[in-house]
Amino acid sequence: MAYQNLISEIKENILYITINREKALNALNKDTLTELADVIAFANKTEQVRGVILTGAGEKAFVAGADIKEFSGYNGEQGEDLAKRGQDLVFNAIENSSKPFIAAINGFALGGGLELAMACHMRIASDNAKLGLPEVTLGLIPGYGGTQRLTQLVGKGKAIEMITTATMVTASDAEKIGLVNDVVPQADLISKAEEILNVIKQRAPLAISAAIKSVIAAVNNGDGYLTEIKEFGKCFETADFKEGVTAFVEKRKANFTGK
Template sequence: MAYQNLISEVKENILYVTINREKALNALNKDTLAELADVIAYAGKTEEVRGVILTGTGEKAFVAGADIKEFSEYNGKQGEELAKRGQDEVFNAIENSPKPFIAAVNGFALGGGLELAMACHIRIASDNAKLGLPEVTLGLIPGYGGTQRLTQLVGKGKAIEMITTANMITAAEAEKIGLVNHVVPPTDLISKAEEILNLVKQRAPLAVSAAIKAIIASVNNDNGYTTEIEAFGRCFETADFKEGVSAFVEKRKANFSGH
């Protein structure tokens, strides 16, 4: 897949997506968001892809925010459309993807960058990372799901403090409050993400997708228990369920096909 602002490749069933705008600290402009929308859709429909690692080029920034110049003259209606389109095509699309997305946060994850990381299912940060939502310093609020996902991850009080003060926090603080899953040295960032996805790759793909769907339904108040019950039932219809049970009974490693 050839993109102008992204580097993407599939290796050993993992799709590696790198936002490649280092001079702009990997800021999200319209073209980058469009390319992200395309690669997210590709991941969801491609059987070869079992998981995605999303990161930024260089050591300074994962994504330092959105490209403010592009929307500095917008009116209210245009602002709403910007947020809706971004949420639908990129941020919600990641969260609702049947494939697990891991954000490998190298350096600054600010504004839209932190919102992008929060849309991913798992976050790993380098120990030099800084995270924050500084939108109120521009007279704005987060518009790509930041008010919702930060609250889900760290609780109402901490979310209000972070968003209204616009303060950045360290990777260590982010791990302490549950905003990131793991903190590692920069040199170990991608390998830690690979370690997690290599475990996920050993599990039944349809069951992994069903579990993600049920968990996301719970945090979005979308009939989580009902979603779980229905997804649990559908698992019984899969070849992977039969294989998993046979492997358990026969005391061997399961060979899942994703069917």
């Protein structure tokens, strides 16, 4: 897959996506968001992809924010459309993906960058990373789901504090408040994400998708229990369920096929 602002490749069933605008600290402009929407759709429909690692080029930034120059002259209607399109095509598309997405946060994750990381199912941060939502310093609020996902991850009080003060937090503090799963040296960032996905790859793919869907329903749809019940029932119709039970009885490793 050839993109102008992204590098993407599949290795051992993991799709690696690197936002490749290092000189701009990997800021999200329209073209980058369009390419992200395309590669996310590709990940969802491609059986070869079992998980996704999303990171930024270089050692300074995951994504330092959105490209402010592009929307500095927008009116209210244009601003609302910007937020809706971004949420629908990129941020919500990641969160609602059936494939696990891990954000490998290799530096600054600010504004739209932190929103992108929070849309992923898991977040690993390098020990030099700094995270924050500084939109109020521009007279704005987060528009790509940041007010919602930050609240889900760290709670109402801490979310309001971070958003209204526009204060950045360090990687270690982000781990303490539940904003990231793990903090590692930058040299170990991708290998840590790979370690997690390599464990997930050993599990039943359809069950993984069902689990992600059920967890997301718990925070977004208000019908998490019902979603869990339905997805639990669907699992009984899969060949992977039969293989998993047979392998358990026979005391061998299951060979899941995603069917």
